[in-house]
Amino acid sequence: MTSATPTPMTMLVPDFPFSYDSWLAHPAGLGTLPAGRAGTPVAVVGAGMAGLTAAYELLRLGLRPVLYEAERIGGRMRSVPFPAAPEHVADMGAMRFPVSARALFHYIGLLGLATRPFPNPLSPATPGTLIDLNGQREWARTAEELPAVFQEVAEAWEKTLQERAELSTLCSAIRQRDTRTLKLVWNRLVAAFDDQSFYGFLATSPAFRSFRHREIFGQVGFGTGGWDTDFPNSVLEVLRVVVTEADAHQLSLVGGAEQLPRGLWEHRPERLVHWPRGTSLASLHEGSPLPGVTAIRRAADGFRLTDRSGATRTYPAVVYTPHVWTLLNRVSCPPDLLPAEHWTAVERTHYMGASKLFVLTDRPFWRDTAPGGGREAMGMTLTDRLARGVYLFDDGPDRPGVMCLSYTWNDDSLKVATLSAGERLAVLLERLAEIYPGVDIASHVIGDPVTVTWETEPHFMGAFKANLPGQYRYQRRLFTHFLQDGLSPAQRGLFLCGDDISWTAGFAEGAVTTALNAVWGVVRHLGGASAAGNPGPGDLFGELAPVELPDA
Incomplete structure (x- = not known):
């Protein structure tokens, strides 16, 4: 009797366990627009992975994405050639991708990019x-060849995860896409640990009473290496990575990570609404994005964007993908661009160097x-x-x-x-x-x-956002910004996305999934809706919503 094939792991993030990979794969597509909206220009600020994902899907839906980029296509998926041999590249940002990142791998598969195992510590690839x-x-x-003290640390970590974070239950729920169990357990952990740093979580765990064990774990860790740079961060940041196996089974892209966003820039989708066959983002832009945005202003008919050349254009909707700190110092914008509580969340965003x-x-x-x-x-x-x-x-x-x-x-x-x-x-x-x-x-x-x-x-x-203890509420505000029914009409139409908006910052999967949230938001803002039989993230928000912690 043969055993059943294990259900593959996916980055079904427990805060909002929407199956983006299933939404992407559905034959009905992501949505439809009302008559007369075809060809409507939508500004997409930033040509990194989030910007290219959003622009590519907006193009397929029949809109006209207009990309702005301050530097180069790719963002932190930056592959730099060596001066002495340009055919060889170094991945300066994203360089390893967990196979559980199934929305990301949808696009890797679409472009037919080759992968290979990443040479992490104790990996067969090194x-x-x-x-x-x-x-x-x-x-x-x-790992078995290491001295006994390292085995003790590994066992302490596993024991702590099982006893304090219900690891097996969470992983099983993710594999089975059992969102009810996943939310039940995770919401309880959020309430218990939002104020706890990762180091505090370890130091108060019986298995990590030994400082030496905590020191070794911080320097060495397991899987991708040491964890000590995460010690000041919220323990929830680490638990999300562990339960979705984002720190395991990682691959690199042969030829460099930048091939992925650049591939989406050049790709000619087979299924297009409105646009003639053979249209790509590159052809719509005559080969290059517009210069970086220097100002965003609200207008009666949407938003006025000014770029570095001084040109100003108006759009009914804007997708904003750069790090949100750029709204504080790189892009001139009025206070009413975002609600006050969202500006607070932007100000409090914490980035890792x-x-x-x-x-x-x-x-x-x-x-x-x-x-x-x-x-x-x-x-x-x-x-x-x-x-x-x-x-x-x-x-x-x-x-x-x-x-x-x-x-x-x-x-x-x-x-x-x-x-x-x-x-x-x-x-x-x-x-x-x-x-x-x-x-x-x-x-x-x-x-x-x-x-x-x-x-x-x-x-x-x-490099990327990493929440400190007590910042869950701020992250929830930024992540849920794509749902705009609760905003005043004057504050709708701008959609934040990118990995610092996601629950799993530092992973390209978060850039992809929040870009897809923004796509859903743009379609709805312009009067469209998700395809029949294929509800989008906003349609299922009520049952999957991140838990809302009380303020008092």
Whole structure:
């Protein structure tokens, strides 16, 4: 007797467990517009993953999306070519995608993009993992090969999740798409833990009484690496990631993540309303988006947007995808653009800092035998020193390799923020020489490094949003903004989306799903509706709504 095939995991976020992948796959499509609305221009500000998703679906529905972009298509799905060999790229932002991100993978499949396993710590995709803590080094290929104290930490984490967060119940409900059970349990956790930081959650858990266990967990973690940069954040931020398996079974896009938004820009949908066959976003825009938006003003017939060239255009609806902080300092807009409580949520949004440094190498030399023999010269590295995380990418022994020599967050990111790319490389090589004595990394480096520090990028000011304790109410306001029946008529028609509006910031899935919320909102704002038999996120909001915590 054969066992049933396990139900695949999906990022069915427990705050609002709407099945976006099913909505996208339904043959009836996402909605219809009333007669006379075909070809209506809708502004889409930002050409990252959220902007391209929204624009692509609005195009398919028969509207005319008009994209604005301040820098380059892709947003934080930024793939930068190495100067010495432009055919090789470094993913400076998003670079690993969980297979549970099923709405995202709808578009990856649509474009036929190739994927491969991401070389996370202790993954079969990496030759081995070196953990360097407090001057002590441990080498392993699997978690079972690590010393007993690491097993104790892993068991403490699993025990804490089961006993305090009902992990098995939540995961089972997500797999079965049992939204009733999922909401029942999750709403209880929100009420219990909204005011709790991740570190506080660990420190008050019986299994993590030992500071040493908390320290190891912070530096090493499990799956994608250390968790200590999340210690100040709300524990709810971490639990969402864990229960949806967003930190597990991750893939990268062969050729770079930027292929996805750029692919949507160029793609010619097979099923189009209003537009002739062969129309794409690129063809509608004659090859490039309009310059970045500098001002948004309300008008009697919608919104007036002014771009960097000084041109002003009017639209009945606007989809706004950049980080919401840009509304405070990059885009001139009046106070009545958003309700006062939404401005408070914008002001309180907290962003994580992050830095990366990549180099191209002549070959994947890390697979050479280490001095003294027995194992590879280098492995994926987790360390409490400046580099924090080192990732290794190769396409075979006779091809150049790519090294992410450092992937850091928050305080660790700030330690290198004032250094030039060359200075960062010199410091990192010095630190890594202490971990790998006898391995001459510099001799294999080709050309200059490529780097990014997202908190100093003027149109981002951070890598992604991460709520602090007590910020659930603010996040709920931003996420539910696409439902505008409760707003005054003068405040309708602008739709916020992007991963900082989502419940799972830092994951491209959140950019996609909130963009789809905005698409639903635009269609409804223009008098349309979801397709028969395929209700959209707003149609099912009443039964799936995020729990509303009391203010008093």
